Amino acid sequence: MVAKPSALGAALILTLLANFSAATERGPVTNLPIPRFVSLKASEGNVRRGPSLSHRIDWVFKRRNMPLRITAEHGHWRRVEDKEGFGGWVHYSLLSGNRTVVIEQDLLPLHTRPDETTPVVAALEAGVIAELGKCEPDWCRLQSGGYRGWAQKSALWGVTSEELRD
Structure with a gap:
């Protein structure tokens, strides 16, 4: 007789698989882990609705060295969020790998x-x-x-x- 996994056991396995895949996700442009932390290199950085200059600027980050979490990549653009969860798309040239x-x-x-x-x-x-x-x-x-x-x-x-x- 083969034992069937309980619903709780199946949920645990799915959770572990989801955590493993999230931990190993890589950016399609840089092949670096997603999410990851960087900092704002510039004293000001436009935060856009989408990954191009044609997208509207929703707001401007105005704190040099502010840590940001990269959650996605598209070409020269990175989707970032601050500690409050606010964010959008920022050009990669405004970001630094220096950690803060x-x-x-x-x-x-x-x-x-x-x-x-x-x-x-x-x-x-x-x-x-x-x-x-x-x-x-x-x-x-x-x-x-x-x-x-x-x-x-x-x-x-x-x-x-x-x-x-x-």
Whole structure:
């Protein structure tokens, strides 16, 4: 007799397959992972309704180094979204591979090492943009305002919870 999978077991298998395919999706232009994080290279970037100059500008990003998540690619255009989920199509020349994050927790402590018991070198306000360095499972090294230190990854937007960086 062959055992049939339960509805819960089948749902779990489908969920795992969906997560695996999402984790391995690659952009058709760059062959880089989708989604992925980048930053705004320019001090202003037009956000268009579609991937061409003929599409209407819906708004303008006005924050240099702002982290953005790329969700699609088409030619020289990338569909991006900010931490609030707002976005559209931006020309690739306005984007940089330099990684930044937005601080989501007010007065986020920067520690000397990735350990809450180590001294705090600074406290970053919510909304501050910081340069992203090395990331361990729960901590990332940041640089902002002349300060360097380690912060809890869960308080940052612009890095995934499972991302590791050297």
